[in-house]
Amino acid sequence: MNENLKEILICELEAELDAAKKISVQEIADEIYSIGFQCLICSKCCRRDFGDNRVAVTTTEIHTIECSYNSRWEEIAEPFVAEAKSPEEECETNAADGLIDEEGNIHTFGWMLRRKKNRDCSFIPDDTTNHRCEIYKLRPLLCSTYPFYMEGLKLNTSECEGVGKEIGAQESYALAELVLKRYILELEDTILTYKNYNGFETGENGKNIAESCLKQGYLNYVVHYSEGSYRIVRNI
Numbered sequence: 255m256n257e258n259l260k261e262i263l264i265c266e267l268e269a270e271l272d273a274a275k276k277i278s279v280q281e282i283a284d285e286i287y288s289i290g291f292q293c294l295i296c297s298k299c300c301r302r303d304f305g306d307n308r309v310a311v312t313t314t315e316i317h318t319i320e321c322s323y324n325s326r327w328e329e330i331a332e333p334f335v336a337e338a339k340s341p342e343e344e345c346e347t348n349a350a351d352g353l354i355d356e357e358g359n360i361h362t363f364g365w366m367l368r369r370k371k372n373r374d375c376s377f378i379p380d381d382t383t384n385h386r387c388e389i390y391k392l393r394p395l396l397c398s399t400y401p402f403y404m405e406g407l408k409l410n411t412s413e414c415e416g417v418g419k420e421i422g423a424q425e426s427y428a429l430a431e432l433v434l435k436r437y438i439l440e441l442e443d444t445i446l447t448y449k450n451y452n453g454f455e456t457g458e459n460g461k462n463i464a465e466s467c468l469k470q471g472y473l474n475y476v477v478h479y480s481e482g483s484y485r486i487v488r489n490i
C-alpha cells in the first residue's frame with residue numbers, strides 16, 4: 255500500500271466515522287425490533303463447525319481481557335487471517351496477495367480472538383453441551399452484538415437461528431447502542447492502524463521461506479494494528 259492509497263483510505267474512513275457518529279440509535283433500534291432476535295444460547299457462533307467464527311477484536315478489548323484475567327496477549331489474540339482450508343492454502347493466498355515480506359513473514363491487519371486447534375473460540379468449553387463463554391462479562395462487542403453489525407452505514411445481519419424471534423423495544427435499543435458503539439470503535443481502531451502502518455519490502459524468496467517454516471510447523475506473522483506492528487510466531 256503506497257502513501258497515496260493510505261491517505262485516501264484514511265480520508266474515506268474518517269468520513270465514514272463522522273457519518274457513523276450521526277446515526278440515530280432509535281432508527282437502528284427500530285430496525286432490530288422489526289427484524290427480531292433472541293439469543294438461543296447455542297454457542298454455534300463460537301464454534302467453527304457452524305461457520306465462520308472469527309471474532310475481530312480491537313486493541314482496547316484485548317487490553318481489557320488481558321488486565322482482568324491476568325492473561326498474556328498471545329493467550330487472547332492471534333493475527334486476523336483469511337479463512338483457508340489449510341495452512342498451505344493460507345500461504346499461497348498471502349503470497350498471491352503480496353502479503354509475504356522478503357524474510358517470509360506474513361503481514362496481516364488487526365487481531366482476532368485466539369482459536370483452539372479445532373478452530374473453536376478458545377473461550378468456549380471443549381464440552382459441546384456446555385455453551386457458557388468463559389469471559390462472558392468481558393466478551394468483545396462482536397460477540398455481544400452478534401448477529402448484528404454495521405457496514406457502510408447500514409445495519410446487517412449474520413446467519414443465526416435466533417433471528418426473527420420476538421424482541422422487546424428496550425432490548426432493541428440497548429442492542430442498537432452496542433452495535434453503533436462497536437461500529438465507531440472499529441472504525442477508530444482501523445484508522446489508527448492505517449496511520450501507524452509503514453509498509454514492508456516483498457522479495458522473491460519470501461514465499462519459499464514461509465513454506466519452509468510451515469514444514470517445520472510454524473508461520474511468522476507481522477500484525478499491523480492501532481498501536482504499531484507486532485511480530486508473532488504461530489504454531490500450526
Ligand code: SF4
Pocket residue numbers: 299300309367375376377378386387388389390393394397
Ligand atoms: S468470546 Fe465468548 S461469546 Fe465470543 S466467540 Fe468466544 S466463547 Fe463465544
